[in-house]
Amino acid sequence: MTDVVSVSNLVKRYGDLVALDHFSLRVAPGEILGLLGPNGSGKTTAINCMLQLLTYSQGSIELFGQPMTPARYDLKRKIGVVPQQVAVFDELTARENIDCFCSLYVSDRAERRVLVDAALDFVGLRDFQRFRPRKLSGGLLRRLNIACGIAHRPELILFDEPTVAVDPQSRNAILSGIQRLRDEGATVVYTSHYMEEVEQICSRIVIMDHGRVLAQGTADELKRMISTGEKIEIEVADLPAAALAALRALPHVISAVYEAGVLRVSCEASQRNLMDVLDALGRADVAVGRVWSEPPTLNDVFLEITGRELRDETPEAGR
Amino acid sequence: MLSLAGYHIRAMLRNNGILIWVVAFPIILATLFMVMFDGMMSNQQAGTIAVGVLADGNYQAPAAEPLRAMLGALAEEGPGEEAFLALTSYADADEANDALIAREVEVLVTVDADGAPQMSVPPNSLNSTHEAMVQAVLDRYLQSEAAVSELARNDPAALASPEAVAALTADLMGDEAQTAEVSVLRVDPSEMARFYYALLGFSTAMGANVASVLTERLKANLSPVGARCQVSSMQPARQLGAVLIASWVIVFCCLMAAFCYIRFVANVSFAGREALAPVACAACALVSCALGMALWALPWLSANVKDAVLTVGVLVLALPAGLYGEPALGLSDWLTQHMPWLQAINPSVQAANAFYALTYYDSLVPFFQTLGTILAIAAVLFAVAALCMRRQRYASL
Ligand SMILES: Nc1ncnc2c1ncn2[C@@H]1O[C@H](COP(=O)(O)OP(=O)(O)O)[C@@H](O)[C@H]1O
Ligand SMILES: [Mg+2]
Numbered sequence: 001m002t003d004v005v006s007v008s009n010l011v012k013r014y015g016d017l018v019a020l021d022h023f024s025l026r027v028a029p030g031e032i033l034g035l036l037g038p039n040g041s042g043k044t045t046a047i048n049c050m051l052q053l054l055t056y057s058q059g060s061i062e063l064f065g066q067p068m069t070p071a072r073y074d075l076k077r078k079i080g081v082v083p084q085q086v087a088v089f090d091e092l093t094a095r096e097n098i099d100c101f102c103s104l105y106v107s108d109r110a111e112r113r114v115l116v117d118a119a120l121d122f123v124g125l126r127d128f129q130r131f132r133p134r135k136l137s138g139g140l141l142r143r144l145n146i147a148c149g150i151a152h153r154p155e156l157i158l159f160d161e162p163t164v165a166v167d168p169q170s171r172n173a174i175l176s177g178i179q180r181l182r183d184e185g186a187t188v189v190y191t192s193h194y195m196e197e198v199e200q201i202c203s204r205i206v207i208m209d210h211g212r213v214l215a216q217g218t219a220d221e222l223k224r225m226i227s228t229g230e231k232i233e234i235e236v237a238d239l240p241a242a243a244l245a246a247l248r249a250l251p252h253v254i255s256a257v258y259e260a261g262v263l264r265v266s267c268e269a270s271q272r273n274l275m276d277v278l279d280a281l282g283r284a285d286v287a288v289g290r291v292w293s294e295p296p297t298l299n300d301v302f303l304e305i306t307g308r309e310l311r312d313e314t315p316e317a318g319r
Numbered sequence: 320m321l322s323l324a325g326y327h328i329r330a331m332l333r334n335n336g337i338l339i340w341v342v343a344f345p346i347i348l349a350t351l352f353m354v355m356f357d358g359m360m361s362n363q364q365a366g367t368i369a370v371g372v373l374a375d376g377n378y379q380a381p382a383a384e385p386l387r388a389m390l391g392a393l394a395e396e397g398p399g400e401e402a403f404l405a406l407t408s409y410a411d412a413d414e415a416n417d418a419l420i421a422r423e424v425e426v427l428v429t430v431d432a433d434g435a436p437q438m439s440v441p442p443n444s445l446n447s448t449h450e451a452m453v454q455a456v457l458d459r460y461l462q463s464e465a466a467v468s469e470l471a472r473n474d475p476a477a478l479a480s481p482e483a484v485a486a487l488t489a490d491l492m493g494d495e496a497q498t499a500e501v502s503v504l505r506v507d508p509s510e511m512a513r514f515y516y517a518l519l520g521f522s523t524a525m526g527a528n529v530a531s532v533l534t535e536r537l538k539a540n541l542s543p544v545g546a547r548c549q550v551s552s553m554q555p556a557r558q559l560g561a562v563l564i565a566s567w568v569i570v571f572c573c574l575m576a577a578f579c580y581i582r583f584v585a586n587v588s589f590a591g592r593e594a595l596a597p598v599a600c601a602a603c604a605l606v607s608c609a610l611g612m613a614l615w616a617l618p619w620l621s622a623n624v625k626d627a628v629l630t631v632g633v634l635v636l637a638l639p640a641g642l643y644g645e646p647a648l649g650l651s652d653w654l655t656q657h658m659p660w661l662q663a664i665n666p667s668v669q670a671a672n673a674f675y676a677l678t679y680y681d682s683l684v685p686f687f688q689t690l691g692t693i694l695a696i697a698a699v700l701f702a703v704a705a706l707c708m709r710r711q712r713y714a715s716l
Binding site for chain 2 (some may be wrong): 104
């Protein structure tokens with residue numbers, strides 16, 4: 001089957017700044033592809049290039065197996081876009097907004113009525129259909145933004161950070177909605193800088209930074225690529241320097257940091273990490289409080305690939 | 320395309336800025352004009368004029384008898400009417416002059432040795448309408464007086480009887496005198512109507528706001544919703560068509576509303592050519608939309624700059640149409656004489672001219688010529704807009 005999206009070697013410059021540096025991307029039919037990268041890594045730029053809103057100096061973009069140009073209205077008909085910024089008409093009600101944007105794709109009024117009803121139900125805005133955007137809360141506004149992009153039943157949907165500044169309830173509704181769209185047959189490109197979301201819904205993940213693709217694969221594949229296999233956190237009231245040195249000397253331990261009463265140890269993948277660490281602390285006669293152990297996250301993947309944290313800001317409360 | 324146009328219209332009718340500036344403002348301005356002109360008219364018409372007379376020998380002489388009779392009659396209150404004049408007699412010339420300087424009286428009438436009336440006005444007189452009215456009455460008297468003298472020379476007996484004198488007096492101050500009064504009062508209608516035509520020209524420029532707001536929603540480089548429209552599967556020409564239809568309908572309706580208000584509420588005459596007003600409004604609405612589209616399509620100005628340019632532009636364009644009173648009308652006439660091309664490319668001026676030509680020229684040729692100019696301006700502006708908006712991809716957003 002041909003890829004729905006096939007971007008290769010895309011180069012986009014804003015003056016001296018290289019926003020996309022030989023960026024390539026393939027999206028297979030029916031998958032949710034997560035494009036994960038910190039703010040400013042070029043996610044929006046990549047989407048705008050695919051949509052032919054931006055010029056680019058190099059590279060090719062094929063959608064549905066065909067070269068994309070601004071005049072390919074047949075291809076545009078099959079694409080739905082949920083932009084990063086909420087883009088709706090302030091003077092129109094929620095329903096009118098959805099219908100208005102849908103009319104850019106579907107001219108038949110009766111057909112549109114069905115589609116708009118479905119879109120309203122899909123995002124759960126039925127009760128708010130007569131509200132103007134000004135009266136909608138941030139989360140509802142984001143849902144309206146989504147409804148405006150998907151009402152015409154596109155085959156390929158590009159979501160650009162749809163959950164930024166959204167309350168947890170709306171966020172979960174949005175994420176499960178995206179999965180439902182996939183289940184109904186749509187192909188989804190989902191950009192985010194929240195790794196948890198991407199890990200939760202995406203079948204494949206592309207990690208990018210500075211306009212370059214750093215790694216791609218399923219979440220598990222990505223985690224297997226890095227040396228970190230397990231992260232252990234232990235509450236320790238007091239840790240002698242000798243004990244810390246002993247920990248660092250353990251065979252699978254990559255690093256051990258003691259800070260504010262919490263000891264953080266990251267280890268390579270191994271069956272015995274937790275036992276070894278606790279044994280070492282026991283030998284040093286250190287009293288141990290609560291203990292956590294978790295597999296690596298995408299953040300660890302990003303950290304290991306780039307040497308810096310993926311998160312450049314603390315996510316909202318509740319996530 | 321029509322559904323989209325419908326939504327654009329709906330959105331504009333809910334947009335406060337558009338409602339205030341494009342829909343309501345011309346009517347508010349027309350109402351202001353009405354109140355202003357109404358005030359001017361009543362100033363001129365109402366009120367008794369305080370006239371002083373120097374009751375010296377010349378005034379008392381028999382030769383001035385008809386004058387005395389006429390002034391006396393004008394100072395009498397008619398049935399249910401105020402007197403036209405309030406006479407105050409002064410026996411002494413100094414006393415009379417003092418009263419004039421102190422503005423106890425508005426004009427002072429004296430009679431010379433030949434029995435001819437003379438009128439004095441206060442120093443720094445503002446040439447008030449009252450002065451003009453008294454002047455006209457006196458002129459009229461002098462004309463009739465000449466006729467009377469002629470009569471007296473040829474048929475002295477005719478003036479001998481008191482009835483004859485009474486009839487002559489009545490003739491002097493009766494209907495004829497009223498006519499004199501009316502012809503002074505009658506402010507040249509064209510001068511006043513020109514303000515209203517200028518108002519329609521102003522509304523034409525103001526209407527550009529509609530197309531500008533809608534054009535902004537069309538392209539990715541202009542607004543976020545523009546990006547949405549641009550990635551959709553509706554062709555740009557059709558989207559542009561929807562914006563054009565929507566903005567034209569709105570501006571046309573606003574111009575027609577302003578026209579109807581001016582015609583039927585402010586009672587400005589269009590000389591029986593009202594049926595052609597919709598044609599003028601249609602052309603004006605078109606140039607209005609073209610103006611807004613062209614300005615907003617310009618790629619190298621930011622939205623704030625465009626907003627400022629449009630706001631100031633509307634006022635500047637309307638200035639030479641003569642909106643802001645006599646000086647602006649003067650400027651308008653001066654520009655028409657010395658820089659006709661500047662007037663010719665000003666949509667606001669041409670819109671005002673169209674209504675002027677419609678009303679004042681017997682032939683309709685100047686009217687249609689003006690419409691032709693308007694359509695030509697619109698065509699150029701549309702071409703600019705189309706050129707600027709042809710681009711589909713941008714270097715940055
Ligand atoms: N219009 C623009 N002009 C100049 N630089 C831009 C513009 N838009 C984005 N950039 C730069 O391009 C890079 C990528 O931006 P963007 O695609 O918006 O990133 P993301 O969506 O991943 O946050 C950033 O460094 C940003 O500063
Ligand atoms: Mg972005």
